[in-house]
Each structure stands twice: as structure tokens, then as C-alpha cells.
Amino acid sequence: MNVRLWGTRGSLPTPGPATRRYGGNTSCVEVTGSRSKHAIVLDAGSGIRLLGAALAPTLERVDVLLTHLHLDHIIGLGFFAALFERDLDVNIWGPASTTLALRDRLGRYLSPPLFPVRLRDLPCRLSLHDVPLGTFDLPEMQVTTALVCHPGPTVGYRLDDGQGTLAYLPDHEPALGVRRFPEACRWTSGHDLAAAADLLIHDAQYARDEYQSHVGWGHSSVHQAVAFAELAGVRHLVPFHHDPAHNDEYLDALYQQYAEDACELQITPAQEGARFEVRGTRSRSTSTPS
Amino acid sequence: MTTDQDDPGVQHQVEVILLKQVASYLAIPIFVVDPQGNLVYFNERAEGLLGRRYDETGEMPMSEWSTIFVPTHEDGTPIPADELPLAIALTQHEPAHATMWIRGLDNVQHHIAVTALPLVGQHDRELGAIAVFWEHPAR
Numbered sequence: 086m087n088v089r090l091w092g093t094r095g096s097l098p099t100p101g102p103a104t105r106r107y108g109g110n111t112s113c114v115e116v117t118g119s120r121s122k123h124a125i126v127l128d129a130g131s132g133i134r135l136l137g138a139a140l141a142p143t144l145e146r147v148d149v150l151l152t153h154l155h156l157d158h159i160i161g162l163g164f165f166a167a168l169f170e171r172d173l174d175v176n177i178w179g180p181a182s183t184t185l186a187l188r189d190r191l192g193r194y195l196s197p198p199l200f201p202v203r204l205r206d207l208p209c210r211l212s213l214h215d216v217p218l219g220t221f222d223l224p225e226m227q228v229t230t231a232l233v234c235h236p237g238p239t240v241g242y243r244l245d246d247g248q249g250t251l252a253y254l255p256d257h258e259p260a261l262g263v264r265r266f267p268e269a270c271r272w273t274s275g276h277d278l279a280a281a282a283d284l285l286i287h288d289a290q291y292a293r294d295e296y297q298s299h300v301g302w303g304h305s306s307v308h309q310a311v312a313f314a315e316l317a318g319v320r321h322l323v324p325f326h327h328d329p330a331h332n333d334e335y336l337d338a339l340y341q342q343y344a345e346d347a348c349e350l351q352i353t354p355a356q357e358g359a360r361f362e363v364r365g366t367r368s369r370s371t372s373t374p375s
Numbered sequence: 376m377t378t379d380q381d382d383p384g385v386q387h388q389v390e391v392i393l394l395k396q397v398a399s400y401l402a403i404p405i406f407v408v409d410p411q412g413n414l415v416y417f418n419e420r421a422e423g424l425l426g427r428r429y430d431e432t433g434e435m436p437m438s439e440w441s442t443i444f445v446p447t448h449e450d451g452t453p454i455p456a457d458e459l460p461l462a463i464a465l466t467q468h469e470p471a472h473a474t475m476w477i478r479g480l481d482n483v484q485h486h487i488a489v490t491a492l493p494l495v496g497q498h499d500r501e502l503g504a505i506a507v508f509w510e511h512p513a514r
Contacts, residue, residue, distance in 0.1 A: 183497060218498055232389045232497055262396025270386060272395060277386040 086226070086246045086363045088284065089115045092132020093355035095256075095290045095304065095326035096157050103332035108357025110135070111157040112255050112326060114286060118225035118246050125226060127242060127253050127286075128152055129162040132357065137166030144173065148223050150216070151179030152255055153239035154190055162191075163200050171208045180238035181215040188213045216240055234258050234274035235303040243278045249363035252282035252319070255326050260309045261301060267309075267316040279317035284363045286355065287313065289324030292331075292339055307339060314350055325355040387415065390496040394505065404508035407494075410501050412437030412465055424487065424508060426479025437462070444477040451476075460491035464504035468493045474511075486511040 092110035100109035111130030122145040129149055147167045167175050179187045196203050220229045229243040233254055241254035259274040260266035270276045279285050290304035307324055314322040340354045395416045398405040404421035408414050414435040422428050441456035448454055456462055463471035472490045488509040494502040
């Protein structure tokens with residue numbers, strides 16, 4: 086499968102020259118297989134606007150998989166061009182709450198006064214699905230979901246096309262309440278989603294010393310993301326969901342420490358526009374944005 | 376008995392993981408069982424009642440924990456396994472409460488009240504049950 090990062094920033098779009106390389110758009114990842122008629126989009130942060138403008142004209146179906154409904158993960162949805170294509174099948178999957186279905190939850194944002202267009206008025210062939218917990222099939226892809234540790238109903242995704250495995254946990258705090266992280270696999274949130282994945286895109290919002298003042302906010306430090314990836318036996322980690330306060334210069338310095346540590350785990354901090362080819366025993370970055 | 380190390384491949388549901396984290400910080404004894412009745416966690420305060428550390432016992436099947444602590448009524452008669460509050464919460468999906476005596480693995484008797492509740496997760500998934508213990512003062 087091919088993976089492209091359209092939004093890597095956490096919490097708030099952070100455009101400007103200081104974030105040009107790592108990117109200022111919020112979470113959005115495109116996943117495609119060998120067919121040009123189907124695309125999977127992981128989260129609908131502000132990065133989804135540019136993705137929508139670049140979709141292949143041969144596309145017949147798009148599946149948008151939302152991890153949760155915090156604003157930085159849905160803020161771009163109303164600006165996603167696919168929703169305005171009359172002949173396109175668009176499926177949006179996301180977690181229900183204990184009392185509301187996904188449609189009702191999303192409708193709170195995609196309706197006046199927060200947004201001028203209602204879900205029911207979108208011209209595409211739109212279907213909304215309360216994402217099941219477990220495994221289901223999309224064209225060319227098996228999808229596995231599980232609830233993960235983050236405030237409110239939040240899922241992580243594991244995508245497998247038979248040749249490679251991608252795990253996506255952009256907002257995840259597996260260290261919450263754990264005295265010595267990481268604990269055993271059995272007691273670690275998200276472990277089974279990430280186990281032995283070829284590529285793991287994982288929350289790494291904070292520097293190590295920042296985490297203590299953000300416990301319970303639902304995010305991880307880079308150090309915790311690395312520990313989690315090593316526990317899960319991941320091959321390639323992409324630290325993601327960079328804090329809005331971290332500019333390019335800061336992130337360069339932060340990840341320089343990890344580049345200097347020799348370890349088996351390959352670490353490539355997420356940059357907007359980066360592409361990855363996920364194939365079985367390897368995943369490699371095929372290009373990075375200029 | 377099994378331990379995390381024996382079966383590392385199956386991760387607990389996140390609600391159970393978070394419950395363990397909360398219980399590990401609380402100063403009241405707490406017991407957590409999975410949908411099959413296996414004891415998957417008890418906290419430090421429960422260790423004092425049960426007379427054994429969690430790290431030593433690991434997870435324990437229902438057939439073992441329901442008898443190993445020798446639960447008895449106030450009059451000393453044994454409490455059948457299926458009448459224990461945790462078993463009721465698990466099998467009848469309703470809260471249950473009882474006062475009883477148990478004997479820890481260190482042979483110390485404890486007079487306790489037990490309240491058990493079914494654990495129901497997102498999507499109404501049955502995740503097992505939780506029991507909270509309260510030790511009555513020695514008399």
C-alpha cells in the first residue's frame with residue numbers, strides 16, 4: 086500500500102514559515118492500493134483540503150476513517166472536495182458515543198451555526214457508519230479497529246492489504262496512569278493494533294519533559310511513542326501529531342537525539358507531503374517534500 | 376495460574392486497562408474479572424486481604440479464586456461459587472452485594488463487605504465485572 090501524509094500537526098492548524106517542512110495542517114493521511122478507483126483517508130484534519138484537490142479523476146469510492154471527533158481531526162471535512170462530487174461514493178466511518186450515533190455527532194459540527202452546509206445536503210452518495218470494533222473489509226484492505234486511550238470515544242486503525250501492515254494511532258496516551266511505561270503488552274492500550282506493524286504512525290506530541298504537565302490530555306511524548314513501538318515490535322515508526330508550539334527548528338533538534346541513538350527501530354518524524362511504500366518486511370519513505 | 380508473560384498476545388480491552396490504572400491508585404480493595412470470570416487484576420489494597428501479591432498470583436480462573444479464599448457466610452457456612460457477588464454480576468448482569476468472611480492465602484481471616492457490578496463498555500460490550508471490598512473492623 087502507498088501512504089501519503091497530508092496533515093501531521095496536532096491540535097490546531099499551524100501554518101507559516103516556521104512550520105513549512107514538518108507541516109502545519111492537522112491530521113490527514115491518504116492510503117491507496119493498486120487500484121485507482123478507491124482511496125482511504127485517515128482523519129479529516131485541515132490536510133484533507135489539499136488531498137481533495139489531488140484525488141484521481143478515476144476515483145469511484147472514498148472511505149474516510151475517523152479516529153475520533155476532536156475538532157483537529159474533522160475540521161477539514163466540510164472542505165473535502167469528494168463530498169461535493171455527485172457521482173462519488175463517500176463512506177465516513179467513526180466512533181459513536183454511548184448515546185449518539187456518528188451521524189448525530191458529526192451533524193453537530195456540519196450544521197449551522199458552525200458550518201453552512203448540512204450533512205444531508207451534500208451532493209455525493211454519502212454513507213455514515215458507526216465504526217465497528219473488530220475487523221471489516223474495504224476494497225483491497227482489511228481494517229481492524231479498537232478503542233484506545235484518549236479522552237472520549239477514540240479508535241485506532243490497523244490496515245492490512247495482504248502485503249503490508251499500517252497502524253494508525255494519531256492520538257494516543259498509552260502511558261496514562263502507568264507507573265513504569267511500557268508495561269506488559271497485555272496491559273498496554275493499542276498494542277494489538279500495532280503489533281509487528283510494518284509502519285506505525287503514532288502520536289508524539291510532546292518532548293519528554295513536557296509530558297508531565299500534560300498527563301491525561303490524551304497524547305504521548307516522543308520517548309513514549311518509541312517505547313510503545315519497540316514493545317509492539319514495529320519496524321518503522323512515524324512520530325506524528327506534532328505540538329503546535331514546536332516549529333521546524335525545534336523538531337529538528339528533538340529528533341536529532343533519536344537519530345543519534347542506534348536502534349533497530351527506524352524512526353522518520355512525520356512531514357507533510359511525505360510518502361511511504363508499505364510492503365511486507367519493509368516500509369520505506371519514497372519521497373519527502375521539498 | 377497464568378501471567379502476562381504466559382499469554383502476551385491478547386491485549387485487554389482499553390476500558391479494563393484504564394480501570395486497572397485507576398484501581399492501582401485507589402486505596403480501597405478492587406478485584407476485576409473478565410467475561411469468563413478469570414481474575415485479571417487486583418490492586419495493592421486487595422493484596423492485603425488476599426494475602427498474596429498480584430505479581431505472584433497473576434491471573435486466576437474463576438474455579439480457583441472462588442474457592443481459594445474460602446468465602447463463608449456470617450454463620451460460617453460456605454458460600455457456593457455461583458452465589459458470590461462477582462459471579463452474580465457476571466452471570467446475571469446485575470449488581471450484587473454481600474457481607475462475608477474470607478481467608479487470605481496467608482491464613483488471615485477478614486470480615487468484608489463486597490459490592491460487585493457488571494462492566495459494560497462502549498457498544499454495550501460485556502467486559503466482565505468489578506468487585507469493591509470493604510473490610511469491617513476486627514471484632
